[in-house]
Amino acid sequence: MQKFTTHTGTGIPLRRNNIDTDQIIPSRFLKRVSRSGFEDALFAEWRKDPDFILNTAPYSGGSILVAGTDFGIGSSREHAVWGLLDYGIRVVVSARFADIFRGNSGKAGLLTVQVSEDDVDRLWDLLDREPQTDLLVDLSSQTITTPESVIKFDVDPYVKWRLEMGYDDISLTEQHADRIEAYERRRPGFLPDCRFQSA
Amino acid sequence: MGFTLAEKVWNNHIVHHEDGSPDLLYIDLHLVNEVTSPQAFEGLRNAGRMVRRPELTLAMEDHNVPTSGLDKPIDDPISALQVQTLRRNCAEFGVELFKMGGEEQGIVHVVGPQLGLTQPGMTIVCGDSHTSTHGAFGALAFGIGTSEAEHVLATQTLPAAPFKTMAVNIEGELPPGTSSKDVILALIAQIGTGGGQGYVLEYRGSAVEKMSMEARMTMCNMSIEAGARAGLISPDRTTLDYLKGRLKSPQGEAWDEAEALWLSLSTDPDATFDAEVTLDAGSIAPYVTWGTNPGQGIPITGSIPSPKDFEDERERKAAERALSYMGLEAGMAMKSVPVDTVFLGSCTNGRIEDLRTAAGVLNGRRIKPGMRMLVVPGSMKVKAQAEAEGLDQVFADAGAEWRFAGCSMCLGMNPDQVGPGERCASTSNRNFEGRQGLGSRTHLVSPAVAAATAIRGTISTPADLN
Numbered sequence: 001m002q003k004f005t006t007h008t009g010t011g012i013p014l015r016r017n018n019i020d021t022d023q024i025i026p027s028r029f030l031k032r033v034s035r036s037g038f039e040d041a042l043f044a045e046w047r048k049d050p051d052f053i054l055n056t057a058p059y060s061g062g063s064i065l066v067a068g069t070d071f072g073i074g075s076s077r078e079h080a081v082w083g084l085l086d087y088g089i090r091v092v093v094s095a096r097f098a099d100i101f102r103g104n105s106g107k108a109g110l111l112t113v114q115v116s117e118d119d120v121d122r123l124w125d126l127l128d129r130e131p132q133t134d135l136l137v138d139l140s141s142q143t144i145t146t147p148e149s150v151i152k153f154d155v156d157p158y159v160k161w162r163l164e165m166g167y168d169d170i171s172l173t174e175q176h177a178d179r180i181e182a183y184e185r186r187r188p189g190f191l192p193d194c195r196f197q198s199a
Numbered sequence: 200m201g202f203t204l205a206e207k208v209w210n211n212h213i214v215h216h217e218d219g220s221p222d223l224l225y226i227d228l229h230l231v232n233e234v235t236s237p238q239a240f241e242g243l244r245n246a247g248r249m250v251r252r253p254e255l256t257l258a259m260e261d262h263n264v265p266t267s268g269l270d271k272p273i274d275d276p277i278s279a280l281q282v283q284t285l286r287r288n289c290a291e292f293g294v295e296l297f298k299m300g301g302e303e304q305g306i307v308h309v310v311g312p313q314l315g316l317t318q319p320g321m322t323i324v325c326g327d328s329h330t331s332t333h334g335a336f337g338a339l340a341f342g343i344g345t346s347e348a349e350h351v352l353a354t355q356t357l358p359a360a361p362f363k364t365m366a367v368n369i370e371g372e373l374p375p376g377t378s379s380k381d382v383i384l385a386l387i388a389q390i391g392t393g394g395g396q397g398y399v400l401e402y403r404g405s406a407v408e409k410m411s412m413e414a415r416m417t418m419c420n421m422s423i424e425a426g427a428r429a430g431l432i433s434p435d436r437t438t439l440d441y442l443k444g445r446l447k448s449p450q451g452e453a454w455d456e457a458e459a460l461w462l463s464l465s466t467d468p469d470a471t472f473d474a475e476v477t478l479d480a481g482s483i484a485p486y487v488t489w490g491t492n493p494g495q496g497i498p499i500t501g502s503i504p505s506p507k508d509f510e511d512e513r514e515r516k517a518a519e520r521a522l523s524y525m526g527l528e529a530g531m532a533m534k535s536v537p538v539d540t541v542f543l544g545s546c547t548n549g550r551i552e553d554l555r556t557a558a559g560v561l562n563g564r565r566i567k568p569g570m571r572m573l574v575v576p577g578s579m580k581v582k583a584q585a586e587a588e589g590l591d592q593v594f595a596d597a598g599a600e601w602r603f604a605g606c607s608m609c610l611g612m613n614p615d616q617v618g619p620g621e622r623c624a625s626t627s628n629r630n631f632e633g634r635q636g637l638g639s640r641t642h643l644v645s646p647a648v649a650a651a652t653a654i655r656g657t658i659s660t661p662a663d664l665n
């Protein structure tokens with residue numbers, strides 16, 4: 001997993017609440033067999049509209065999505081997180097996230113930043129007025145810095161630590177390799193394996 | 200204070216415990232299918248990782264494979280690619296794979312138990328929510344996401360959040376003509392599709408003790424439809440009798456060691472559950488769903504409810520939507536609902552006992568002219584067994600189609616689909632909008648009701664045939 005310490009980039013004001021994962025990535029893209037290359041699938045239906053924010057410069061090159069409340073509701077598809085990352089989004093800012101989406105994000109290295117609805121409004125206004133504004137997201141101090149203000153955000157300490165170290169769950173578990181081996185030595189000998197002659 | 204079965208299995212599998220982080224559990228068996236695994240394998244490849252214990256991993260082609268014309272290539276190029284990808288991944292990572300048409304192929308939740316791979320006290324995961332089926336043996340078995348599947352492939356462990364326990368007591372004697380499918384549909388109708396959220400359900404009581412392993416699997420299978428994380432049953436004599444002599448069951452002294460351990464796993468008399476619900480088996484009737492979630496079910500003798508019957512605003516809205524999607528009028532007798540298609544199969548009801556029950560009803564009869572009935576055995580072994588017993592002939596003589604094994608019409612990822620607006624009586628587990636095909640209308644039923652419905656053309660029980 002990519003480490004996350006600080007990130008500076010263009011903010012994308014996506015003024016919609018209740019953005020569900022079906023909108024983030026429509027179901028027809030779930031038939032794919034790859035884990036990468038979902039950038040074209042991100043908001044695929046909405047992007048058909050030439051006025052959609054991601055079709056508008058400079059937002060199309062943005063990397064910090066500032067979205068309405070209850071982002072990521074609906075289906076648990078991990079593809080939603082993959083689509084955002086593949087497009088180049090590193091941070092999603094919202095006043096509230098769906099649990100599963102937030103969990104999936106933490107696994108894949110996408111930072112979800114929860115701030116108040118007022119802060120979201122202020123960010124939207126700023127990004128509308130000054131589209132070229134860079135936002136600075138700093139995980140260790142848990143702040144977003146704009147030319148106008150510094151906004152504090154909350155993040156789960158366990159997830160924060162993992163992101164800062166760049167640990168995904170797998171690399172964390174790999175640190176317990178000796179414990180896994182010790183466990184394997186104690187497993188009863190009668191447990192089955194999946195080796196067959198005539199598969 | 201004692202422990203419940205689920206807690207014992209959990210505690211036996213803790214590799215690492217640390218306050219403030221999830222427990223790291225060892226996984227005894229990881230089942231893999233063609234649809235949810237490609238990204239997990241790609242993740243391994245990108246990170247340069249191996250499968251830690253390929254011999255504890257079994258892959259299956261079941262979700263999107265055709266159930267007829269297996270000699271020809273798969274028509275749908277996307278399904279074909281998913282199957283090819285699984286084959287390539289299994290070859291590269293050294294994972295055993297059962298290919299479509301092969302002797303041991305089938306729905307992975309049917310195949311695991313019949314091989315003896317599913318044993319009491321194990322932890323079993325699969326990128327499929329109906330992994331709960333394996334709980335019938337007293338295993339802790341649950342569905343996982345793609346990242347988690349990758350985690351298990353790489354480490355043979357999984358960080359897992361704690362659960363709560365719920366006792367589901369089913370006491371008494373099931374009336375003739377009812378089955379464990381009716382019990383689980385009745386339970387979900389009672390507690391709702393979110394009633395089991397956060398819980399592992401333990402099915403207990405005299406009615407459960409009398410059930411066969413296959414009947415128990417049907418019930419555990421649908422635990423997920425109650426929102427539960429898993430469902431399980433204490434291992435007992437019935438469990439041991441089922442396992443004895445299976446290909447992967449322990450033999451000789453190893454069996455004795457295993458048996459002692461398995462029988463010690465039962466919930467201790469002084470253990471407590473976080474919640475409890477009790478069902479009177481004697482009052483259970485055949486259940487049929489009328490709506491678009493598995494909790495919207497009623498006894499077959501009932502009538503379609505009216506949205507007005509629901510006090511809760513959201514449930515009223517949901518009922519209105521469901522009735523309009525299903526094309527049903529409030530007040531209609533359930534038994535008057537006409538059906539176009541009958542599907543007998545799936546990991547819920549695609550086992551040999553299910554086929555015997557349905558064949559018993561169909562024997563010497565014909566399905567209604569114009570009715571389409573698909574019989575899809577849960578595995579190639581079930582198919583072979585049914586053919587040895589002559590059941591295929593009974594189905595063919597009745598006018599039903601006899602197919603190869605797979606998930607088939609349960610989710611309509613292969614060509615077996617219910618058409619838009621068509622109505623299907625199905626022995627599967629989900630009646631969501633479009634589940635069996637775009638615009639399909641599904642009524643979940645038991646195998647006996649499925650067979651009787653095929654003959655009469657309206658929702659029926661075998662008793663209605665006389």
Ligand code: SF4
Pocket residue numbers: 261262306308327329545546547605606607609610627628
């Ligand atoms: S039969 Fe249906 S429920 Fe069972 S594994 Fe296949 S698709 Fe899932």
